[in-house]
Amino acid sequence: MKRRKVIYFCLVAILFIAHPQRFFAKEMKEIVVLNSYHIGFKWSSDIDEAIGEYFKNDESVRIYNEFMDSKRFQSNEYFDALKATYLKKFEDRHIDGIICVDNKAFEFFIESGSDIWGDIPAVFCGVNNIEQYTHLVDSTRHAIVHEKIDISGTIQLISQMQSNIKEIIAISDQTLSGKIFLEQFIEALEPFSDRISYRSIDATDPEQLKEHLQHINKNNTAIYLLSLYTNRNGVANEMIHESQYFFNDLNIPIYSNWDFLIPNCIVGGKILKGADQGKLSSYLMEKLLNNENTPLFTSPNQYNIFDYQKLKTYHFQIPDSIDNYQIVNKPQNFIAEFKHELIFLLIILLTLLFVITLLISDMIKRKKIELDLIKSEKRLELAVDGASEGLWDIDYFTHETYFNDRFASLLGYSSIDEMNLSDKNWISNIHSEDLFHLREAYQQHKVGNSDTFRTQARLRKKNGQYSWFSILGKITEYSNNTPNRITGVIQNIDQQKNSEYELRLAKDKAEESDRLKSSFLANMSHEIRTPMNAILGFTDLLLDSEITKEEQFEYLKLVKKSGENLLTLINDIIDISKIESGQLKINYQITDLHTTLIDLQSVGSSLIKTLNKSIQLRILVTDINVPFYIKTDRIRLYQIMLNLISNAVKFTETGFIDISYSSLDSKTLHISVKDTGPGISENDQKIIFDRFRQIDESTIKKHGGTGLGLSITKSLTELMNGSITVTNRPQKGAEFIVSLPCLVSKTVALAEE
Known part of the structure; x- marks a missing residue:
């Protein structure tokens, strides 16, 4: 029994070491995102993507997306059937929280949520008429992302962009959101009623909407697009698609509050982004799951956003009174604008190139070998020419010799043929005094004491004069340990030798200058002492009272002469010092x-x-x-x-x-x-x-x-x-x-x- 316990303990320890996260992992949380509309609906997709992005790095959270498809199906029987489906679907699943996207999902949850999922935390995202249901909301378990579009701010923005505006045409529909938005529009326009009139058009009937749009007076007019969901051709079409159908050829500025209508539809407006609602909803849901307090009502940010192309179409300038705005849909550079076309063209070109390469591969390979050989020879020739080196090659076995044109030009010849060199007579161009060093360097290389054959020697030029050259070579072929071939280069080093000679001269001159200065100082000490001794000696004699006047006169003349000599010495030294210091x-x-x-x-x-x-x-x-x-x-x-x-x-x-x-x-x-x-x-x-x-x-x-x-x-x-x-x-x-x-x-x- 004890042995089993030890084995069990060891297994647990091994599992803990291999996967410690399994012992300390967070409790799994499952969240349902209940969308009012269908899959692919742009607004819902933006919200869902933001929610998924928020929780993507949290392995303890699983997201389930459900779509009610309430644009197409709105009968009570449909929602009863939907409730029955969810009851069956989630009867064995414990859901920890729910995010309801838009009004219909919110209403459905209020009526049936507790029956399906129980009393769980909920975030209501994008709800417009939440004020009607506040008595049904529990502030301890619920949070609301209020979708309140800034209609008043957008009307103010329209009046700033079009200072001569006379009429705003509000387009909405009979959806719940459409009715709410139209009421808010009429209320928000009241402060501007003295100079701006309005007209509302119901977008429910597509043909009637098309007829109204054709008869709008385009002067001093703007369209405010609130909501546009129609049943054109028997299909529930969403706003982003319908706007292209109805307004593509309509030359009237359009404003709205939805980010998916930018670009290429509206001029701009106080824009609300679905991604912001999704991110904010995720944050609130995280707080609720962690039992943290959250505000009941939270509104996402709204932005002043304009479409560059629409501003250009209507020749609009953004006035200084509008600040903190963004401009989108600016023209891109050529590469960015036609990126996909260029990629497609590049793929075609690469494909054609690959096919051509396959067809002529054999010919290219042969040609490449020839070109590589030519390039290699040319590269070597350029390197040797660039280094001003003469190339030489001697084959002892075949008696063949090779000297390049640079070799000839270094020795003053116009060509190698003019030199008439061979493996027998080339050594005759070496100065006799340098032959010993050349043979010694070759012998050291031959027996392996040095990796290369390197020496300096004087070579006779065409004019009969000798120049110094550095000779570098290497035995490249052997036969039975006997050298068969040696290859190398020569380089003129006259300038180097001259520099060495000048350095020796400079050194000798410096040493001579040092000797001369020492001699000068010794001479100066003698030259200065001589008149000084005379001056001091004759001064002592003058102090003797027994000398005659004639002797006194002679002594003074000698003192004067010695002083003049001393002054001449001092003047010379001062003059040379001034000259050297540049002060003269x-x-x-x-x-x-x-x-x-x-x-x-x-x-x-x-x-x-x-x-x-x-x-x-x-x-x-x-x-x-x-x-x-x-x-x-x-x-x-x-x-x-x-x-x-x-x-x-x-x-x-x-x-x-x-x-x-x-x-x-x-x-x-x-x-x-x-x-x-x-x-x-x-x-x-x-x-x-x-x-x-x-x-x-x-x-x-x-x-x-x-x-x-x-x-x-x-x-x-x-x-x-x-x-x-x-x-x-x-x-x-x-x-x-x-x-x-x-x-x-x-x-x-x-x-x-």
Whole structure:
């Protein structure tokens, strides 16, 4: 017995683990939706769909739809038979709630509902005359979705849309709803009776309705469609179908309150939606089933809705006084408008394409193979051409070689035929110094030490010159572990090699610049210490009271000279700092070139005398005392010339230093400083203008200086948009020529222009 209990417990546990929802599922609820009308009736269908959508995710609720078909059958005998049918149908079913759709279902439930389904919760949806039955409604078990259409609001909307309206024609029928709506219309029109009249037309008789519509005065008139259910051709036709029959060719604006008449029937109105009633009814039924309080009367929302096409037909503009409205039936784009036609056409085209494909499939397959081969070759050719690579292929077994046109063009040939290459002579185009590296790279690839054959070598071009190429290849075929075929590409790398060379030059220059700066700093420390030591030493001697006046005078001259040398060093350093930082400015002014040259001659002669040199400083200018005006920076021009004259004096032992100038036009001045010194070799000419550079160390020891003079001179000349060149005369001296753009004139007025 105990074993059975354990087995039973285990089975229950397994079922609980596999399907826990069965142990905690909600109690099943069954709801009947009782429709007044027949299946397919648009209004009822919208309500039923909304109810089904509301409960679709609730597995504990089942919905049953019943249709009373009261449009066609309205006799007491029919409803008695219907009651008997439902009694039989639901005698063994427990129904938890019912939703009655429209008036007839509500009346049927009030009279017979408790006999058929018992005392169950009920929601009465879309009831118009509920006020007559409130004494029969239990607020604890019932809820009402009141279908009260906004007739007054729609009349107000008509008067706003058609400000000149004179008459509204109300169309209704003899159904219960139709009678109620007509009464509400007459009551709602009362406030507008002073300017709007009305006429009602009974839609019960189709022929009589058609006759009335043909004789309506269309000016300043509108139709209010309240209800339209006829028995045309012996069949109970609903409103949505009858409106197309009666009003399709009627050129009078029509208004109504039912959403299924939009689009293509009415202009618009205060629209009531069946889906809203269904959703609200579902919500109220859910509350009742959960024993929650609900309001007895609830009305769904109504909307100002207009049909775009009808507004366009009657040239109506929606006035500003109407807000919160919707416009439907707007024109769609071409694809949306003809979506079904396009889909149908696409299906036909796809079918035809499929048939054609089947008929010519063999031919297409063969053609595709050919095209794929051509495309593959073309793609490879484009890739190789795009990469500027030359393709090569060598077959050791058949001795066949292949080189593409790009290979030939890279070596300067017009075609491969012009190159006349073979598997025997192609290696003769390799530079002899690169053959070892090429063979080594091939051997490493051959024995499997590298996946590819890769190297760099110089290849001889058609013009006999060599260019650097990257060579990449791979052995593609073997026979008994012996390579039979190798394929690869070449690519010109001259630019890469040049870049590498320039990088090496830049590196060497940077290292040289660093060395020169270090040398410069060492030289500066020496150059600054020398005059400073002289100044301090002679100052100490001057403080000795026992020296004579003659000695005192000589010492002061030496202190002055040392101070001037120190000032020159400091000025050079300051000038080069200003030039490098871009703070040195050029100030143009009118100056007399001859006066400047005379001043320079005086300073240069003094320097020659100081150095005890037997050289002449000559100015080769006629009429030196006649002014010659130029517009330039006089101070910087003076500095440039003084640097050149000082250098000439420093390096010239005997002979002369000549200063001259020329002007081929009135905008450019050429000034020459020529000496009879040792001259400057071609190699030295490349470095004399570099900062911190002098020709050799002996120059520094013999003449001193910072090595900045000519560098400053060149920088100043370039700041003045000019240039400086040097011409060497071996063992005869050197000539520096400064070319400056400046206004040249013999009068001040012309120079100022």
